Amino acid sequence: xxxxxxxxxxxxxxxxxxxxxxxxxxxxxxxxxxxxxxxxxxxxxxxxxxxxxxxxxxxxxxxxxxxxxxxxxxxxxxxxxxxxxxxxxxxxxxxxxxxxxxxxxxxxxxxxxxxxxxxxxxxxxxxxxxxxxxxxxxxxxxxxxxxxxxxxxxxxxxxxxxxxxxxxxxxxxxxxxxxxxxxxxxxxxxxxxxxxxxxxxxxxxxxxxxxxxxxxxxxxxxxxxxxxxxxxxxxxxxxxxxxxxxxxxxxxxxxxxxxxxxxxxxxxxxxxxxxxxxxxxxxxxxxxxxxxxxxxxxxxxxxxxxxxxxxxxxxxxxxxxxxxxxxxxxxxxxxxxxxxx
Numbered sequence: 001x002x003x004x005x006x007x008x009x010x011x012x013x014x015x016x017x018x019x020x021x022x023x024x025x026x027x028x029x030x031x032x033x034x035x036x037x038x039x040x041x042x043x044x045x046x047x048x049x050x051x052x053x054x055x056x057x058x059x060x061x062x063x064x065x066x067x068x069x070x071x072x073x074x075x076x077x078x079x080x081x082x083x084x085x086x087x088x089x090x091x092x093x094x095x096x097x098x099x100x101x102x103x104x105x106x107x108x109x110x111x112x113x114x115x116x117x118x119x120x121x122x123x124x125x126x127x128x129x130x131x132x133x134x135x136x137x138x139x140x141x142x143x144x145x146x147x148x149x150x151x152x153x154x155x156x157x158x159x160x161x162x163x164x165x166x167x168x169x170x171x172x173x174x175x176x177x178x179x180x181x182x183x184x185x186x187x188x189x190x191x192x193x194x195x196x197x198x199x200x201x202x203x204x205x206x207x208x209x210x211x212x213x214x215x216x217x218x219x220x221x222x223x224x225x226x227x228x229x230x231x232x233x234x235x236x237x238x239x240x241x242x243x244x245x246x247x248x249x250x251x252x253x254x255x256x257x258x259x260x261x262x263x264x265x266x267x268x269x270x271x272x273x274x275x276x277x278x279x280x281x282x283x284x285x286x287x288x289x290x291x292x293x294x295x296x297x298x299x300x301x302x303x304x305x306x307x308x309x310x311x312x313x314x315x316x317x318x319x320x321x322x323x324x325x326x327x328x329x330x331x332x333x334x335x336x337x338x339x340x341x
Contacts, residue, residue, distance in 0.1 A: 024062060025327050026079060033308060033320035038079040050097040050333040054122065055104040063098050063109060070098065070109060072126060084126040091118040099154065101147045108154050110142030117142055117156050119173060131173030138165035144191055149198040157189035157203060164189055164203065166220060178220035186212060191239035193248065195263070202248055204236030211236060211250070213267060225267035232259060240287040249287040249296055257284035258298045260315065272315035279307040286334045299331030306331055
């Protein structure tokens with residue numbers, strides 16, 4: 001089961017989202033942790049999967065296991081608004097993860113039912129006409145998808161071989177497919193994260209060494225970085241990078257369910273110590289840093305379905321108390337956004 005979760009700070013300008021089978025939930029968030037729960041979305045569709053915000057923070061995009069596979073809702077200090085009309089031309093399969101370009105003018109999504117990726121223009125009016133599929137489709141089902149920080153490329157990965165596909169991106173949609181990264185060995189790739197500078201891209205995997213990193217430029221994939229000295233001890237389900245671009249957090253399938261590494265232009269640093277109190281969970285699914293980088297949250301299976309820690313240059317800090325009203329089911333996705341004033 002999957003659950004969507006949002007957290008908003010006391011200033012009502014910061015939103016965190018977490019996904020579940022039963023829909024979408026929102027909480028206030030402050031330096032003290034979780035606050036009051038917002039009203040649920042009326043008649044929210046079940047089987048919610050991934051969730052992303054537009055850069056302005058005023059729209060939440062939710063992936064779903066069932067047709068129409070993608071939904072969009074206005075978001076404000078009052079909570080969720082009325083659902084936008086569905087896209088006129090639907091995709092053909094389950095969407096787990098969505099990406100929104102930095103300009104907030106396009107939404108891309110993977111497809112875990114068929115081989116392919118899809119994208120739509122986005123504006124204040126909602127979904128536009130679906131972009132044409134790329135001329136060369138991915139070779140595998142796609143679970144994760146991300147735009148580069150410059151908005152001129154989009155990368156998708158998932159199950160199959162090769163499990164990563166990268167494309168040029170423009171106002172016209174998908175462009176030429178980039179060459180696959182050299183030395184790529186992951187057949188079940190999980191999670192994608194660009195560094196904020198756009199000069200590196202990090203991938204998870206569910207087989208050793210579980211973590212890959214490559215240089216990235218306008219020419220595509222560059223040299224692969226050396227693997228972490230102390231690799232993750234279990235499969236990776238998703239990846240997050242903090243706003244400063246100097247820390248990588250991983251959601252892990254097995255205990256301790258979350259871990260983190262320093263990151264620099266030289267690659268991976270020494271793995272941070274595990275949190276003093278690990279999540280009372282099973283299967284960490286999705287990590288996210290707050291917009292100020294001072295908190296790290298994890299969506300996971302098992303009550304309380306979401307766990308949050310203070311974060312600093314020293315690593316994991318004190319675990320926040322769980323929300324007073326818990327999400328109703330296992331967590332699958334989580335995101336954070338700055339809400340426009």
